Amino acid sequence: MKPLLLKGRSLVKGNGRGGAVISQKAFTFAHGVDPETGIVTDVRSDVRGMNVKGKVLFYPFGKGSTTASAWFLETVRLGNSPAAIVTEGVDLSAVIGSVMARLIYSKEIPVVSGIPRSQYGSLGQGTEVYLDGGKGEVMCVV
Amino acid sequence: MLRGDSGEAKQLAMEIVSKVGEAVGADQLVPIKSAHVLAHYSSLHDAGVEVLERFADAGGRFAVPTSVDPASIDLQNWRNFGIPEEYARKQFRLCDAYGKLGGMRCWSCVQYQVCNFPKRGEIVAWAESSAVVFANSVLGCRSNKITAGMDIACAILGMTPRFGMLLDENRKAEVSFRLSISKLSDLDYRSIGFFIGRNAGARVPVLVGLPGTVTSDQIKHLGAGAAAAGPVTMIHFPGITPGSSTVAESAGGNMLEELEVTRSALDDTEEDLNQTSEPPDLVAFGVPHLSVNELGELARLLEGRKLKNGVKMYAYTSSQAYDMAERTGISTSIESSGARITQSTDAEISPLKALGFNTVLTNSAKLAEIASSEGEIKMEYAPQKEIIERVTK
Numbered sequence: 001m002k003p004l005l006l007k008g009r010s011l012v013k014g015n016g017r018g019g020a021v022i023s024q025k026a027f028t029f030a031h032g033v034d035p036e037t038g039i040v041t042d043v044r045s046d047v048r049g050m051n052v053k054g055k056v057l058f059y060p061f062g063k064g065s066t067t068a069s070a071w072f073l074e075t076v077r078l079g080n081s082p083a084a085i086v087t088e089g090v091d092l093s094a095v096i097g098s099v100m101a102r103l104i105y106s107k108e109i110p111v112v113s114g115i116p117r118s119q120y121g122s123l124g125q126g127t128e129v130y131l132d133g134g135k136g137e138v139m140c141v142v
Numbered sequence: 143m144l145r146g147d148s149g150e151a152k153q154l155a156m157e158i159v160s161k162v163g164e165a166v167g168a169d170q171l172v173p174i175k176s177a178h179v180l181a182h183y184s185s186l187h188d189a190g191v192e193v194l195e196r197f198a199d200a201g202g203r204f205a206v207p208t209s210v211d212p213a214s215i216d217l218q219n220w221r222n223f224g225i226p227e228e229y230a231r232k233q234f235r236l237c238d239a240y241g242k243l244g245g246m247r248c249w250s251c252v253q254y255q256v257c258n259f260p261k262r263g264e265i266v267a268w269a270e271s272s273a274v275v276f277a278n279s280v281l282g283c284r285s286n287k288i289t290a291g292m293d294i295a296c297a298i299l300g301m302t303p304r305f306g307m308l309l310d311e312n313r314k315a316e317v318s319f320r321l322s323i324s325k326l327s328d329l330d331y332r333s334i335g336f337f338i339g340r341n342a343g344a345r346v347p348v349l350v351g352l353p354g355t356v357t358s359d360q361i362k363h364l365g366a367g368a369a370a371a372g373p374v375t376m377i378h379f380p381g382i383t384p385g386s387s388t389v390a391e392s393a394g395g396n397m398l399e400e401l402e403v404t405r406s407a408l409d410d411t412e413e414d415l416n417q418t419s420e421p422p423d424l425v426a427f428g429v430p431h432l433s434v435n436e437l438g439e440l441a442r443l444l445e446g447r448k449l450k451n452g453v454k455m456y457a458y459t460s461s462q463a464y465d466m467a468e469r470t471g472i473s474t475s476i477e478s479s480g481a482r483i484t485q486s487t488d489a490e491i492s493p494l495k496a497l498g499f500n501t502v503l504t505n506s507a508k509l510a511e512i513a514s515s516e517g518e519i520k521m522e523y524a525p526q527k528e529i530i531e532r533v534t535k
Contacts, residue, residue, distance in 0.1 A: 012161070031515040035187060041516045043517040044515070066180070066269050066270075066287055066290055067180060067185035068290075069291045069292070071187070096158060096290070097291070099158050099161045100189075100193060103154055103157060104189070113165075
């Protein structure tokens, strides 16, 4: 086992750790994740059926409804949110959801962007990930 | 403001807005002339209610005219539509918070047809993707597609970060869609939009070849289809879009990739959105909200017809168009067929599944796309005239 260090851009600071859930496709929480369980429900998602609760969630881009931030926040309220989010492009739903999670529920969910699929795509599901949101660093134990 | 000098609500709002500004690399915040905020419990959930109440309890007031999107229930007649009391109570908590914050409670996703009338060139912060396309493409104002939470924050501050569609360089067309079909049905406009949304990617499209007879309602549905299928926030319609009288003006010097919108492309789009031919539990018209003109057209199509046994047909509209339809006799014409008009809500944000609607027949590409995304509701997508001929006698 050796660590793989990915360097991205800090969007929301904080520390997070968990097993990786790796999506290669555009992702949305809106009608895409069941807030009551954390299970991915989007029929077009390549991680449908997996649970994001307590995980470090990787996806390239956000998509779909502008309500995704509210769906994300509901997973936080119910204790089923991911521990951290890592994306390639900036997904404003993740940023806004995470900022509201801190303001309303005092919960820290760091967000890092700028890490392309070519860098994280080969990681296995469940890979242990440690994330420093403030530095934009994502450490994967491979 | 971040230190709380202007009250706790403004401080919360500033934390959200400044973080977004930072994330997108905005150089400054700029004043907005109006806002439009989301209000449906089905997506905002209890967390969204708690966010709104937090802003309201902290003394928040909207700083600019702020129209409010539809609710998840018909706020006047929810009992008659089978909405459970407990569900309605949660939606009303959300509504009450908007009362305290000073929202224009029009409960419509076509606010630009009922109460929020910006003029060309104004900067606005609107949520509701279809309205944002209309704002940028037809009204000539400037809006990004504002995300839930950010919408309230912008409305409370009266400001938004300067990025994306607020900047000239991001509004130039980058890809051209050329329409090579002359006769278009109501469904075709929605399918054209959906095709553009699927194929433009993050690029700004220009659409060439729309007939001169195109109505603002048809453009509304075209834009809604595009925004449901992809990240589109503006479509140049040469001759309609302010500042884009020609394709060259739309492009502003950009080289355009050219894509053709053929009959077979639209047929494929239709097929893609069409997932069932089972008898529908619900026939739904109006995502986005029907205008009073469209309600009038529906009344004409339903004239002398009755819904077949067991068929439910709902037409979704704003409270303003609902009232107008009542006063002009349109409602009576529609309801005498057995169809119902429902106000202040819309199909894709109502609890369809809980109401027992597992198969839905519609001419809305946006509804077909959104309602089917969890794989539980099966959608059928067809032209309005064909639908009415099938489900009435």
